[in-house]
Amino acid sequence: MNEFKPGLEGVIAFETEIAEPDREGGALRYRGVDIEELVGRVPYEKVWGLLVDESLDPGMPEPEPFVLARPTGNAPSDLQAATARLSAEWGLRKLVDLDDRDARDDLARLSATMMSVVAQSARGRGQQRVPDDVVAQGETAAERFLLRWRGEADPRHVKAIDTYWICTAEHGLNASTFTARITASTGADCGAAMSAAVGALSGPLHGGAPARVLPMLDEVERTQDPEAYVKDVLARHQRIMGFGHRIYRAEDPRARLLRRTAKELASRRFEVAEELEHVALAALREYKPDRPLETNVEFWSAVVLDVAEIPHDLTPAMFACARVAGWSAHILEEKRTGRLIRPSARYVGPSPRPLSAVAGTPVPG
Ligand code: ACO
Numbered sequence: 002m003n004e005f006k007p008g009l010e011g012v013i014a015f016e017t018e019i020a021e022p023d024r025e026g027g028a029l030r031y032r033g034v035d036i037e038e039l040v041g042r043v044p045y046e047k048v049w050g051l052l053v054d055e056s057l058d059p060g061m062p063e064p065e066p067f068v069l070a071r072p073t074g075n076a077p078s079d080l081q082a083a084t085a086r087l088s089a090e091w092g093l094r095k096l097v098d099l100d101d102r103d104a105r106d107d108l109a110r111l112s113a114t115m116m117s118v119v120a121q122s123a124r125g126r127g128q129q130r131v132p133d134d135v136v137a138q139g140e141t142a143a144e145r146f147l148l149r150w151r152g153e154a155d156p157r158h159v160k161a162i163d164t165y166w167i168c169t170a171e172h173g174l175n176a177s178t179f180t181a182r183i184t185a186s187t188g189a190d191c192g193a194a195m196s197a198a199v200g201a202l203s204g205p206l207h208g209g210a211p212a213r214v215l216p217m218l219d220e221v222e223r224t225q226d227p228e229a230y231v232k233d234v235l236a237r238h239q240r241i242m243g244f245g246h247r248i249y250r251a252e253d254p255r256a257r258l259l260r261r262t263a264k265e266l267a268s269r270r271f272e273v274a275e276e277l278e279h280v281a282l283a284a285l286r287e288y289k290p291d292r293p294l295e296t297n298v299e300f301w302s303a304v305v306l307d308v309a310e311i312p313h314d315l316t317p318a319m320f321a322c323a324r325v326a327g328w329s330a331h332i333l334e335e336k337r338t339g340r341l342i343r344p345s346a347r348y349v350g351p352s353p354r355p356l357s358a359v360a361g362t363p364v365p366g
Contacts, residue, residue, distance in 0.1 A: 088192030141247025
């Protein structure tokens, strides 16, 4: 296939057995199981098991003892750097030198410890660490995450985070997962693949949109005029955050689940979010009649994470916590293919020319 597709849209780069986003049907299945069945039935760490091992047991283990030395206040940066460091500190071996079982165990250790890194980064500099015996009182990964971060775990917050993590644990070949697979395909170690994925996820078009949704809701709450807000964004040819998706042409099923969760948890932003959603969808239909632009996962994620009082700037790192499951599953799947990913680029640069034609060439003599 030699046709160039900007952004690789529609290009099939892999076959996968992990997750199936049902583009037209608005459903998302992990190893065949609809996420609707998982939320509220099993905690995130079991969903990690479903995605990585195709079995709920044993699931993601508890984190290893790890102290984040100097939190910077930028959780994705802390996470990316700490994950890369873990490779060296734990002496992780290259994927090419591991069997599947050992690779899976490295990914399990990393996944759990990455969550601990984010909790410690969120707790911030200068705060005393929460004692391990307090953290150990948590029964689920979400509960332990909150205990490590805040020293307490409000059950509403636990439910918000657990639901959000399950809904966003895996979604096929997005930018960060592609990055993880590319890195894994070189035979690098699991820490390198996971930290590369964190970098890819930190951008607002992928993992950072919730951070931009809440300011939008604040603005609409202030002006009480969602129509004017939406009209202004589109008149400036800007994007309304939380709408549009590369895959779904029907509603993003995760948005549906998270909307329901926001309502169940009595989010104080539910009404304003629902009103803005309604107005934005109508305006987008008029703005791009030929391209379905529906609510995506990030719009209602922002509202659910707000219930758990997650600060805006922590949302990309919360997304990374969720996605450790998907990344781990894809890194293992990639390892099994044993094939280096190396696509091509069509050269469209300058025709052959002498060095003297290039600006800055030293003049002889
Ligand atoms: N608001 C306004 N216009 C939009 C939006 C939006 N949210 N999304 C797409 N469009 C417009 C684009 O401006 C473009 O118009 P043009 O053809 O006149 O340039 C057209 O629709 C097609 O846009 P693309 O960028 O080609 O669509 P794509 O499928 O590549 O984009 C994306 C998907 C990046 C999510 C996009 O819809 C977007 O930027 N949304 C806002 C950011 C966001 O919510 N990100 C989270 C995504 S979910 C996730 O990553 C887990």
